Amino acid sequence: MSAVYDTRRQSIALSIVVPIFNEEEALPALAERLRPILDGCGEPYEVLAVDDGSTDRTPRLLEDLRTAWDQLRIVTLRRNSGHQAALTAGLHRSRGAYVISIDADLQDPPEVIPDMLTLARADGLDIVYGIRVDRSTDTGFKRRTAAVYYWLMRRLAGSFVPAQAGDFRLLSRPVVETLKTLPDQQQIYRLLIPSLGFPSGRITYQRAERVAGTTKYPVHKMVLLAFDSITSFSAAPLRLATAMGAFSLVVCLAFLVWALTVYATGRTLPGWTSLIITVLFFGAVQLFCLGMLGEYVARIYTAVQARPTYGVARDTDEEQQ
Structure with a gap:
């Protein structure tokens, strides 16, 4: 690790948390698009790649990327624990004043990260949600089931749940510290974070196609997510x-x-x-x-x-x- 980055570690402005599971095909494209954006921000940053027990070449590719990318930090979980658990590990270990979570498939564009940071600072916001205003790249089945999911969550959990907001979001350090005080259980962050009541804003974007590989959220996992969401936040x-x-x-x-x-x-x-x-x-x-x-x-x-x-x-x- 370079001496320049060692001096910056104590005052990291931005942490990027990327839960990863068997994304060997998407990792090169992720690094190619994400690094220039973060370097161009002119802020000391870190990228936490949370390897959720990958069984393909993902761990080796992460090591290769780290040799040329000092700000890349690899957090390896002992076993596959699930997307939300990997996200929890990244959030809890992040050190930035602001923390942004994003998936490795690049369906959520990293190009809006500077806009999220600018909006949070300009308006004094603790949360900035990435809102999908165009999901035309998704299948009709996924669009319809997503619409039903958010409608149901807003009816059962509360109207504070933003529609079409996934796990692509910015959190301030106070929000992250609040999450760390909660019991260590499987969290549904797309419902939990809005319920905290911190000042929030929104950045809209068009959802892209997966850059490579296959989805890690097949139908049965989507059903389990919906069921966990209902039973976790509603009686x-x-x-x-x-x-x-x-x-x-x-x-x-x-x-x-x-x-x-x-x-x-x-x-x-x-x-x-x-x-x-x-x-x-x-x-x-x-x-x-x-x-x-x-x-x-x-x-x-x-x-x-x-x-x-x-x-x-x-x-x-x-x-x-």
């Missing part, structure tokens, strides 16, 4: 279970009145079909309610265990000290 599923229980009670009373009426008039029927339908209906409702309760109990259990969501095997910055 709506429990209320839904209560509502279904109340509805079931009404249906049950109606069946009771019908059964007594049939018995009183002497028009009893074998009733096999109605019996099966009733048993299946109430069984399904009970299992659904138990499942919802189980999800929340599981989160309480995880919180009580207080196990870390990630483990850091290596931080090249610590090796230089």
Whole structure:
């Protein structure tokens, strides 16, 4: 590491956090576009590449890039812990007065980073969200499911959740320090950060196609993200279970009145079909309610265990000290 950068390490103005998992094809393009932008800002900076347990050539490529890029810092996790956990590791270890998170696939353009920094300083903002105003490069299915996700989150978690804002954002040091005080659990930052109430602004951009490689968010991970978002920030599923229980009670009373009426008039029927339908209906409702309760109990259990969501095997910055 150069002597010039050693003197700047103590007063880093900007940290860039990049969660990475099996991005060997995208890394060269990322470095080619990101480094000139950061060098052109004229600010002391660091780039935290958080390797989330990659199994391809990503670790080797990161080492190669670091030999010619003093500001590149590699944080290696012990195992694949997930995108949000890797993001947490980067945020917690960052040192900049401002921290910007961005994915390695370059769908979110690094060219707007200087604009984010300028807006935050000019307006005294602690958060600047990257807002996707044009997602024409995404598939129709992804656009529709994303629209449903943000609509649902704004309805359940609150209107403070910005629509079409992913994990491309700027955070000030006070916001990062606040996040570090929260329990070490799997966080959904696109909901958690807006809920903190810090002054915020927005930068709009057009979402590009992935520069290389394949998406790390297939359909099943998108579904899990939506489910985690709902159960982490809303008690709506429990209320839904209560509502279904109340509805079931009404249906049950109606069946009771019908059964007594049939018995009183002497028009009893074998009733096999109605019996099966009733048993299946109430069984399904009970299992659904138990499942919802189980999800929340599981989160309480995880919180009580207080196990870390990630483990850091290596931080090249610590090796230089």
